[in-house]
Amino acid sequence: MKLKSIYLTALFLSFFILNANAQKGWINLFNGKDLKDWNIKIAKHDYNENYANTFRVENGVMKVSYDGYNEFDQQYGHIFYKKPFSAYLLKVTYRFVGEQAKGGEGWATRNSGAMLHCQDPATMLKDQDFPISIEGQILGGDGEHERHTSNVCTPGTLINYNGKLFTPHCLDSKSKTYAGDQWVTAEFLVLGDSVIKHIIDGEVVLEYTKPQIGGGNVSNFDPKVKTDGKALTSGYISLQSESHPIEFKTVQLYNLEAYMKDKAKLDKVLAKILKE
Secondary structure (H helix, E strand, C coil), rough: CCHHHHHHHHHHHHHHHHHHHHHHHHEEEECCCCCEEEEEECCCCCCCCCCCEEEEEEEEEEEECCCCCCCCCCCCEEEEEEEECEEEEEEEEEEECCCCCCCCHHHHHEEEEEEEECCCCHHCCCCCCCCCCEEEEEEECCCCCCCCCCECCCEEEEEEEECCCCCCCEECCCCCCCCCCCCCCEEEECCCCCCEEEECCCCCEEEEEEEEEEEEEEEEECCCCCCCCCCCCCEEEEEECCCCCEEEEEEEEEHHHHHHHHHHHHHHHHHHCCCC
C-alpha cells in the first residue's frame, strides 16, 4: 500500500507539472472545432445572440459570414474569448474571402480587427457599435491602393505614440500590402499598459505605449464603463465582423503575466517565442 501511495503521489505530481508547463506555453484560444470558449456581441442584438449565424466554424476555420443578411445595416459584431488577459503575445492567422456584404461601408472593404484590452462584452449595451478597446486593425489589399495591415484604431481609447498623446482615430503601420485571399499571420505583443507592438513577418511594424480609456469613435455605450483617463492594464480579446467575410485559421496566445516582474526572464521568453 505504501508503494502504491508513493506511485500515485508521483503520478499526480507529474500530471500537475505537465499541466502547469502547458499553461505556460501557447494556448489555442480557437480549438478548430467550435465556439464554446467564445461570447458574441453584435450591434442591435442581445449579448450572445449570434445573429444570422455570423460567426461559425467550418472545415476547421472560424468564419465571419453574411449570407444570412439582407443588409449589413451597421450591425458591427465581435466575438470575445471567454476570459481577459493583461500581458501576452497574440498570434492570429487570417484571410479575407468573397465579396463585402450589401450595405457595408466603403472603408470596411477587406477590413476587420483583433481587438485588444476590450471591455467586458457583458457590459456592452444593445446598440453599441464597438467595444471600448485598442484595435489591431486588419486590412486586405483591394487590388488598387496601398493598404497597410496591422494598424491601430482607438474606439473609446487613446494611446501614446513617439512619446506624445495620439488623438486621431487610426494610425497606419509600416507593413506591406497583402492583396487577394492569402493567409496572413499577425502578432500583437501586449504588456499591460506599458507597450503594445504589432508584428508582421517577424518585423515590428507599429509600436505605441500607455493605452487608456478616452476619446470618441464609439457609440451607444454605458457612460459608467467609459472612465476616461483610466489606464488599460488588461481586458478581453475579440475578433471583428465589419461587413467583409473573413476566416481565422489560428488564434493563439502565449500568456506572459508570470514574467512581467522579471525583465530578464521576459526578454528570454520573448526571444524564444517570437521565433516560433
